[in-house]
Amino acid sequence: MASAGHAVHGVGHGALDPAQAQTLGLQTWINGEVDAANLSALATLHGLPSRVFHLAGGSSVGLSIARPFEDFSRTVTSTARLLEWLRSFAPSSRLIVVSSAAVYGADHTGPIPESAALLPMSPYGHHKLVMEQLCQSYVQSFGIHCMVVRLFSVYGPHLRKQLLWDICSRLRSEVAALNLGGTGTEIRDWTDVRDVVRLLARVAEGEWRDDFGVINGGSGRGVSVADIAEELIRHWDSKTVVRFSGVGRPGDPTSLLADNGRVLDMNFDWRIPLERGLADYVEWFRSHARA
Amino acid sequence: MASAGHAVHGVGHGALDPAQAQTLGLQTWINGEVDAANLSALATLHGLPSRVFHLAGGSSVGLSIARPFEDFSRTVTSTARLLEWLRSFAPSSRLIVVSSAAVYGADHTGPIPESAALLPMSPYGHHKLVMEQLCQSYVQSFGIHCMVVRLFSVYGPHLRKQLLWDICSRLRSEVAALNLGGTGTEIRDWTDVRDVVRLLARVAEGEWRDDFGVINGGSGRGVSVADIAEELIRHWDSKTVVRFSGVGRPGDPTSLLADNGRVLDMNFDWRIPLERGLADYVEWFRSHARA
Numbered sequence: 183m184a185s186a187g188h189a190v191h192g193v194g195h196g197a198l199d200p201a202q203a204q205t206l207g208l209q210t211w212i213n214g215e216v217d218a219a220n221l222s223a224l225a226t227l228h229g230l231p232s233r234v235f236h237l238a239g240g241s242s243v244g245l246s247i248a249r250p251f252e253d254f255s256r257t258v259t260s261t262a263r264l265l266e267w268l269r270s271f272a273p274s275s276r277l278i279v280v281s282s283a284a285v286y287g288a289d290h291t292g293p294i295p296e297s298a299a300l301l302p303m304s305p306y307g308h309h310k311l312v313m314e315q316l317c318q319s320y321v322q323s324f325g326i327h328c329m330v331v332r333l334f335s336v337y338g339p340h341l342r343k344q345l346l347w348d349i350c351s352r353l354r355s356e357v358a359a360l361n362l363g364g365t366g367t368e369i370r371d372w373t374d375v376r377d378v379v380r381l382l383a384r385v386a387e388g389e390w391r392d393d394f395g396v397i398n399g400g401s402g403r404g405v406s407v408a409d410i411a412e413e414l415i416r417h418w419d420s421k422t423v424v425r426f427s428g429v430g431r432p433g434d435p436t437s438l439l440a441d442n443g444r445v446l447d448m449n450f451d452w453r454i455p456l457e458r459g460l461a462d463y464v465e466w467f468r469s470h471a472r473a
Numbered sequence: 474m475a476s477a478g479h480a481v482h483g484v485g486h487g488a489l490d491p492a493q494a495q496t497l498g499l500q501t502w503i504n505g506e507v508d509a510a511n512l513s514a515l516a517t518l519h520g521l522p523s524r525v526f527h528l529a530g531g532s533s534v535g536l537s538i539a540r541p542f543e544d545f546s547r548t549v550t551s552t553a554r555l556l557e558w559l560r561s562f563a564p565s566s567r568l569i570v571v572s573s574a575a576v577y578g579a580d581h582t583g584p585i586p587e588s589a590a591l592l593p594m595s596p597y598g599h600h601k602l603v604m605e606q607l608c609q610s611y612v613q614s615f616g617i618h619c620m621v622v623r624l625f626s627v628y629g630p631h632l633r634k635q636l637l638w639d640i641c642s643r644l645r646s647e648v649a650a651l652n653l654g655g656t657g658t659e660i661r662d663w664t665d666v667r668d669v670v671r672l673l674a675r676v677a678e679g680e681w682r683d684d685f686g687v688i689n690g691g692s693g694r695g696v697s698v699a700d701i702a703e704e705l706i707r708h709w710d711s712k713t714v715v716r717f718s719g720v721g722r723p724g725d726p727t728s729l730l731a732d733n734g735r736v737l738d739m740n741f742d743w744r745i746p747l748e749r750g751l752a753d754y755v756e757w758f759r760s761h762a763r764a
Contacts, residue, residue, distance in 0.1 A: 247614055251557040254607070259550070266542040308610035312603050316545070319599035323538055 183207070183233070183383055191228050193220045194238050216260040221267045230272045233386045236264055236279045239313065242343070243284065243434070246306035257309040258316070265320040277317070277328040278386050283371070283400065285311040285332060288435035295441040296332070296396045303435065314396070321394040328393070329385050334400040334440050338375030338459065339466035346460075349411055350467040353418045359425055360415075366408030366426040369437040371400040374459035377452050384450055400440020401452050410460070417464040475499070477674065482519050484511045485529050507551040512558045521563045524677045527555055527570045530604065533634070534575065534725070537597035548600040549607070556611040568608070568619040569677050574662070574691065576602040576623060579726035586732040587623070587687045594726065605687070612685040619684070620676050625691040625731050629666030629750065630757035637751075640702055641758040644709045650716055651706075657699030657717040660728040662691040665750035668743050675741055691731020692743050701751070708755040 184190045184207030191210040192203075203211040210228065212220045216238045225231070239257035240246050246253035261279075268275055284307030285300050302308045320326040337346050352360055381399055411424045430436070454462075475481045475498030482501040483494075494502040501519065503511045507529045516522070530548035531537050537544035552570075559566055575598030576591050593599045611617040628637050643651055672690055702715045721727070745753075 250560070250611070250614065251553060254553045258553070258603075262542060262545045262549070266545075269541070302610070303613070305610050305614055308606055308613075312549075312606055315599055315603055315606075319593070319596050320541070322594070322599075323541065323596055 183235075183386075184209075186383065188233075189228065191224045191231075193224060215263075217263050218267050218270075221264070222271065225271060231275050234264070234268065234272070234275050234277045235382060235386070236261065236277060238264075239280075240306055240309060243304045243306045244431075246304055246309065250305040253305050253309055257306075258312050261313045261316050265316060265326065268326055269320060269324045273325055274327070276386060276390070277326060278382055279313065279317055279328060279330045280382070280399075281314055281330050281332045281396075282307065282310045283332050283334045283398070283438045283440065285314065286435075286438065290435070291437055293402060293439050293441035294398070296398055296444065298441075318394055325393070327390065328395075329390065330394075330396045331382060331385055331399040332396065332440075333378060334371035334373060334398070334438055336373050336375050336378050337463060338378075339462060339470075341375065341463075342471065345407065345410065346414065346463050347467075347471075349414050350418070350464065350471070353415065353420050353422060354467075356420075357422060359423045360411065361425050361427065362407070362411065363427050364407060364430050364434065365428055365436075366406060366411070366424070367436070368407045368430075368434065369404040369439055370407065370410075371403065371438060371440045372405055372410070372456055372459070373399065373401055373452065374454040374462075377454050380453070381445070381450055384448060388448060397444045397448075398440040398442060399445070400442055402440055402442030402445075403456070404437065404439040405456060413457070413460050414464060417461050479524075480519065482515045482522075484515060506554075508554050509558050509561075512555070513562065516562060522566050525555070525559065525563075525566050525568045526673060526677070527552065527568060529555075530571075531597055531600060534595045534597045535722075537595055537600065541596040544596050544600055548597075549603050552604045552607050556607060556617065559617055560611060560615045564616055565618070567677060567681070568617060569673055570604065570608055570619060570621045571673070571690075572605055572621050572623045572687075573598065573601045574623050574625045574689070574729045574731065576605065577726075577729065581726070582728055584693060584730050584732035585689070587689055587735065609685055616684070618681065619686075620681065621685075621687045622673060622676055622690040623687065623731075624669060625662035625664060625689070625729055627664050627666050627669050628754060629669075630753060630761075632666070632754075633762065636698065636701065637705065637754050638758075638762075640705050641709070641755065641762070644706065644711050644713060645758075647711075648713060650714045651702065652716050652718065653698070653702065654718050655698060655721050655725065656719055656727075657697060657702070657715070658727070659698045659721075659725065660695040660730055661698065661701075662694065662729060662731045663696055663701070663747055663750070664690065664692055664743065665745040665753075668745050671744070672736070672741055675739060679739060688735045688739075689731040689733060690736070691733055693731050693733030693736075694747070695728065695730040696747060704748070704751050705755060708752050 189209050193212040198211045214220050238260045240253035287301035287303045317328045480500050484503040489502045505511050529551045531544035578592035578594045608619045
């Protein structure tokens, strides 16, 4: 958004110094809770927002099982506070909410349309669904404008957790065998974060036919975890062998693949093919990620 | 529950002195938030509960529109706190959660089965639905046991708000004409609170085939608002005429009638017919409700 000439201000939990914030394109960054005090502080300094990107919330299925109330607070309470602030102070802002394919749950095979049954399998997924429902409620009763983008498997430089991080960390340790949980046949719809940012900006600026909508933020291309592991090993130029435990993790679906019809309707093009994205990740990891 | 020999302890917002609490069958009453501190205080004094009845939450569609964040806090945050406490301290308790027919929304005609589409029309209804979903999430991930009872139009002695209270208050003022909002043709499924209490106790003690379930707490008999008004006027022995504005209130469905199949399967009998319930309400109002 900053590169398109917009002034970007943010609030959330993250210790960024002003130089780091500037590098990320942020004119202002408040390290704190998404609450009325911080939102009003930003508005007092810089005026009311025309677009609000809501990316705050829980970010781990595993943590949501270990500490469900914390995941609830991060995802649900922050959303309720944000909606209440928008209702009171900036009801004509466009709200772009980042949700997750986890709302679909584990019972789907093949591409999942936005209209599919919503059967989350973890507190993480349930709380994202509750978040969407609160948004819908505020749109219905208070004239808020909101688009929900359900992201699938986002990866990219700077991501210091999840599958790609774990694999690269172990490749750096030069393990002879890479033992991973699950079966390796789990299908995911991988998208590079740089494309995802472009998609969110496009959603924010596009034509909104309705005051509420949901879009799958996925590519429509499914690739297995085993193939991701092999590709990373290849880019690393390693001889490591991959082994899977064969046991799925609780709440971990066998397939999460987007029906990407709505993204296609927007004429959005995913520019970073998986091959390049994985190569870039390995390159970032080798040059920037510290042991 | 108290009359069946159970010790009943409660927590919630309500200034009851010990004598009042005793009259209601409560051995202990904590006037405060449904939170870990108060729940643990009860458990320390009296041991862990075998049954938990969760009736806390918002209780007015109108207030939920005027102050949605307050309704959210009352209904959703209290439920999240209770579930977290149960998960941590009493996961084998049976949880009986009181929800509302408002989760069905306004698009239904005729008896509504529990499997009907859930399309709430107000923050009140959305928050009740979110409450149910949080319960389902904790059942799925943490082995909580929960039955949700969706109540319809509950009335009875001591209810100092809503339609019956409003009508009786105006009959006492000896108004010549009773002007009511809506069309008068709105259909509701009226149940006397004394029967509802018996139903909740039956649900608590009955056989639970699953760890999560939903039951319509309705009679399956639909009666219009106009008929309720006429019946109250008759019991009051008044000559007042009723007029309706003809304009529905926002979020107010034209019909909310229970498919009562599950209650019938339990062999539960509603003992207080509407005629007697309304007569009792008028009698209570005339002898106890102060102007």
